[in-house]
Every structure is written in C-alpha cells, then in structure tokens.
Amino acid sequence: MSIHINAKQGEIADTILLPGDPLRAKYIAETFLEDAVQFNDVRNMFGYTGTYKGKKISVMGTGMGVPSISIYVNELMSEYGVKNLIRVGTCGAIQKDVKVRDVIIAQSASTDSFQNRKLFKNAEYAPTSDFELLLSSYNEAKKRGVEVKVGNVFTADSFYDENGDIEQLAEYGVLALEMECSALFTIAKKYDAKALGILTVSDHVLTGEITTPEERQTTFNEMIEIALDAAVPFAGN
Numbered sequence: 001m002s003i004h005i006n007a008k009q010g011e012i013a014d015t016i017l018l019p020g021d022p023l024r025a026k027y028i029a030e031t032f033l034e035d036a037v038q039f040n041d042v043r044n045m046f047g048y049t050g051t052y053k054g055k056k057i058s059v060m061g062t063g064m065g066v067p068s069i070s071i072y073v074n075e076l077m078s079e080y081g082v083k084n085l086i087r088v089g090t091c092g093a094i095q096k097d098v099k100v101r102d103v104i105i106a107q108s109a110s111t112d113s114f115q116n117r118k119l120f121k122n123a124e125y126a127p128t129s130d131f132e133l134l135l136s137s138y139n140e141a142k143k144r145g146v147e148v149k150v151g152n153v154f155t156a157d158s159f160y161d162e163n164g165d166i167e168q169l170a171e172y173g174v175l176a177l178e179m180e181c182s183a184l185f186t187i188a189k190k191y192d193a194k195a196l197g198i199l200t201v202s203d204h205v206l207t208g209e210i211t212t213p214e215e216r217q218t219t220f221n222e223m224i225e226i227a228l229d230a231a232v233p234f235a236g237n
C-alpha cells in the first residue's frame with residue numbers, strides 16, 4: 001500500500017500501461033487483458049492487472065499533468081518495483097503532416113514544467129524515452145503497417161495556455177502537445193526503469209479538428225495494441 005495506491009505487494013506487474021484517463025485504463029483491462037483484477041480505486045484512479053499473450057501486465061490511469069503522473073509513477077516504481085512503463089495517451093498535433101488519429105512515439109519530451117528545472121538546479125535536462133521500448137514499439141507499428149511518427153513532443157503544464165508559442169515549437173520539430181511524458185521519462189531514469197510514450201492524436205491544434213470524448217476513452221486500439229505487443233518481450237510472468 002502506498003499513499004495513492006491501495007494495491008498489495010505482488011498485485012502490480014513489472015510492466016504497466018499508463019493512460020491519463022482512468023476510464024481508458026478500465027477499457028484497456030476489459031478489452032485486452034485476460035483475467036483482469038482491479039488493484040486500485042483510491043481517488044477512482046483505476047488500476048488493473050491481467051495477462052496479455054501469457055505475460056502479466058498492468059494498466060492504470062495517471063490523471064492529467066506532471067504533478068499527477070509524478071505521484072503515481074514515483075509510487076509504482078519506489079513501492080511496487082515497476083520496471084517498464086508505457087504511457088498510452090492523447091495529444092494535440094502541431095505539424096501539418098501529422099493528422100488526427102495518427103500514432104506518435106515520443107522519443108523525447110520538451111516541457112515548460114518547472115519540475116525538472118527545480119530538480120536539476122536550473123540546468124536543462126532532456127527527458128528521453130527508453131531506446132529498447134521505442135524500437136520494440138516502432139517494429140510493432142511497422143508489422144501492422146501503421147505509419148507512426150517518432151520524435152519530440154511537448155509536455156505542457158497548461159492545457160489552456162495563453163502565452164505558448166506553438167509556431168516556434170513546430171518550427172523546431174515538435175510533433176504534438178501533451179501533458180505527462182517529460183515527468184515519466186525523467187522519474188523512470190531515477191529508478192533505472194524503462195519508459196515510453198505512445199500517443200494518438202486526438203485533436204489538431206492548427207486545424208481545430210477534434211475527436212469525441214467517447215473516442216478518447218474507448219478507442220485508439222491501434223496505439224494500445226502496439227504498446228501491449230511492444231511490452232511483451234520485457235514483461236515478467
């Protein structure tokens with residue numbers, strides 16, 4: 001039991017998928033995992049463990065933003081020994097050639113969150129995903145014929161940002177905006193764990209095109225299957 005997770009030791013797998021939305025976690029458990037058992041209900045941040053292709057895999061919501069995901073991934077790694085963490089999230093595209101429902105693999109995450117500036121005493125740390133998980137997910141996407149985009153995403157501290165310079169981020173190659181990857185990648189390194197972000201474009205910041213809340217909660221299966229199959233080689237039993 002940790003402060004925000006009421007699972008017993010052994011109830012959480014060493015490999016976990018992390019959507020922001022706890023109802024997406026429920027959907028993933030019910031749709032993709034066999035014999036899924038719920039391990040967390042604190043604050044309705046649902047978490048489940050089941051099996052996928054014979055491997056023990058967990059899935060749990062993280063909430064939105066750096067402070068929320070930081071609480072959960074710290075506790076998952078420090079209290080439950082989780083070793084492989086894949087965020088399966090949504091994002092807003094900021095490049096013209098990235099379309100709604102495209103899948104993005106986050107290689108790195110720039111951010112305007114102050115958390116790392118504080119941690120690294122004002123130095124610029126570059127939060128980077130795990131290369132082996134990245135390669136595994138890229139190969140899984142290719143196997144399915146999914147044209148994923150791989151690159152830098154921007155972990156924004158504000159969803160409604162009045163001062164953000166999206167044009168400049170786009171000019172410097174950032175693919176999309178989301179709100180958690182920089183914290184996940186940074187904290188995972190501290191625990192010598194593997195972390196990755198696989199994101200589906202839920203809206204296009206430049207065109208204003210959006211998906212429905214239902215679609216964000218219960219679809220985007222391509223991303224979920226890529227994440228699960230990419231995780232299988234790293235997951236224990």
Ligand SMILES: O=P(O)(O)O[C@H]1O[C@H](CO)[C@@H](O)[C@H]1O
Nearest residue numbers: 019020021064089090178179
């Ligand atoms: O769909 P999730 O995984 O929550 O991800 C994105 O959606 C939320 C904002 O609507 C933020 O958490 C952002 O990172």
Ligand SMILES: O=c1cc[nH]c(=O)[nH]1
Nearest residue numbers: 090091092177178179
């Ligand atoms: O964080 C997010 C998620 C989806 N779309 C955005 O613009 N930002």
